[in-house]
Structures are given as C-alpha cells and as structure tokens.
Amino acid sequence: MAQNREFFYRRLHSLLGVIPVGLFLTQHLVVNHFATRGADAFNKAAAFMEQLPFRYFLEIFVIFLPLLFHAIYGLYIAFTAQNNVSRYGYFRNWMFMLQRLTGIITLIFVVWHVWETRVQAAFGVEVNYDMMANIVANPFMLAFYIVGIVSAVFHFANGLWSFFVSWGITVTPRSQQISTYVTMGIFVALSIVGIRAILAFV
Template identity: 45%
Template sequence: MSNTDFYIRRLHSICGVAPIGVFLLEHIFSISTVLAGPHVFDETVAHLASIPHPVLLTMEILFIAIPLLFHGIYGAYIALQAQNNVAKYGYGRNWQFYLQRMSAWYTFAFIIWHVGYLRVYIKGMGHGEIGYALMHNYLSNPVVFVLYAIGLVAAIYHFTNGLFTFCITWGITVGPRAQSIVNKAAWGLCILLSVIGLVALAAYVA
C-alpha cells in the first residue's frame, strides 16, 4: 500500500464517523421526533428549513454531499478490492466484514434514492413540502416502507460496525479483549438505533 493510498483510506475512515456518522445520528433523531406527535416532526422540519438557504446549501454540500460521495465512491473501490472468504471461514468477524460490504452497496443506492426524491425532487424542485403528511403518504406504500426499513437498518449497521473497525484501524483497540468489548458495544448501538428508527418509521403510517 502506497503512502497516498494509506492516507486516503484514513480520510475515508474519518469521513464515515464524522461528518457522515454525525449526520446519520441527527437524521435518526429528526425522524424519531414523530414519536412525540406529527406536529413535533413538522416543527423539527420547519426549524431546519428556517436556516438561511445559502448557509444550509453550503453546509449540505461541504459537510454532507462531498463527504458522502467520497466515502461512497472510494468505499465502492475498496469493496471491489476486498476478498470475502465468509463462505470458507464462516466465523463472526468474517460475517461482519461481508455485511459491511453488502450494507455499503445498499446504503449507497438507498441514499441516492432518498436524497434524489425528498431533497432534489420534492424540496429542490418545489413539488411539495416535506412534513408528516408527505411522509405518511409516501411510507404508506408497502414497497417503499420495506425498502426504507432495509435502508435504515443497513445504514445503521454500516455506521456502527464502521465504528468498531475505526477503533481497530486507528489503534484505539489493540488487544482481543478491547476489540471484543467495542464490538459488543457497536452491536448494542446498532440494535438500539435500529429499534428507534424502525419504530419511528412505523409511526408515520400508524
């Protein structure tokens, strides 16, 4: 591995935690406000919309779009280079490695669909207002709901398992015991966020 490739992989690793991971957590928090009632979700959306457009657009480009594109495109390159041996050695770590790659492909496609429809088509092109009513009608389609649920869990798994591998990559967890503890914590966070996200999605069609 060349020095350039080494540093690009480190940058890819960091982008997965911040800002992308932070944005995912914010997104889960925002959609979960529906659990307090449709009006609370609408207020959350209105609060975000109150940010001046030039400021919001700049933040979206610098801290969301560019990191996402870099992480996704370079991540695809890494995935194509990876050697998955889960069929031969079916132990836990290999399955996590395999699921990390599979969740990456689905999450990348899901984000393109999600952003393309809600951010570009609905909000950007003025085809409606993002709010509870729109999300209720959108997610009431069973196919859309299932694909969204899979996308949400895939994104959460990719992020939480990425935290585990981030700690290994950056030398935070060196020994087997430390890695085991962080791995279990990552799984716990994955389950917690997935439950919150799925319950919130169900609330939009309840």
C-alpha cells in the same frame, strides 16, 4: 491517482464515515423520531432543520461532499475484496462481508431517498409529514425504507468498530471484543430509533 495516496484516502474514508457522516445519520434519525409525537411535532422539527443558518454550506460540507467521497471510495474498497465466508465462517469475517454488503445497500437506499426528498424539495415540493406518509403508504417502499435504515445503522455501528481499530485505539483482542459489544449495542439502539420513526408515518 497520485502515488502513495492510498493510506491517506483510506484514513480519510474511515474518518469521514464517523465524522461527519455517522454523526449526521444519528442526528437525522433522532430528528425523525419527532414523528412519534405526531405530525405537528415532526413538521416543527423539520422546519427548524430547514431554517438552520448557512444551510447550503452545512449541507454541502457536512453531508454531501463527505458522503460522496465515502460512498465512491467505499465502492472501490467493496469491490476489491474477495469474500470467503463459506470457507472461513468466523464472526469477524461475516462482519467484514456484511459491512461491504450493507454499504452497497445503504448507497442504493440513500441515492433513492435523496432523490425522493431533497431533490424534490429543490424542485419546490414541500418536505413534511405528509410527504413521508405518502411514500410509506406503499408497503414495498416501507420495507425498502426499513431495510435501508437498518443497513445504514449497521454500517455505521460496525464501521465505528473498524474505525477504532484503524486508528489504533483498540489494539488488544480484549478491547476489540468489548468494542464489538458496545458498537452492536449502538446498532440495536439506533435501529429502534430509526424503525420507530419510520413506523410513525404509517
């Protein structure tokens, strides 16, 4: 690694987590929410996404490359921290620890999820309502999916809070406090969207 690149990598990590990865997560959960309107509605929405023009370009540059960088550099960040919530049980220190923990859970979940859906699709399996229904028919997998979704959403919402601090948008303690309320509101709202969507396959 070249010298003096850390600042650039950290800022890139912060930016990519929101744009495009965070936006993609939101869009993905919203599209999945079509499942609450029945199998046909979901299949139609999934087919629309699948038939977007420049699909491979979009997948590589909006999803896979940013996600890969964010995940690998994020692992490095997570493992350079020495968590100390037992000594310093402050709210933000807990959020610091949870941000790293949910990041790792989300990475494990996403790797599994991509293998089970996108990679299988590349092997010729059709991605549709039945595919997901089969996966979550297993209660263990349903629990794994719910934990994965909640982790991903928390990591995004709390990451948004850090994004505002890291880029110098929220400077005062007051603005950071309000930002906590707003981002935790986003966490609750997106969690509801995500969990409603996954339960629609049961």
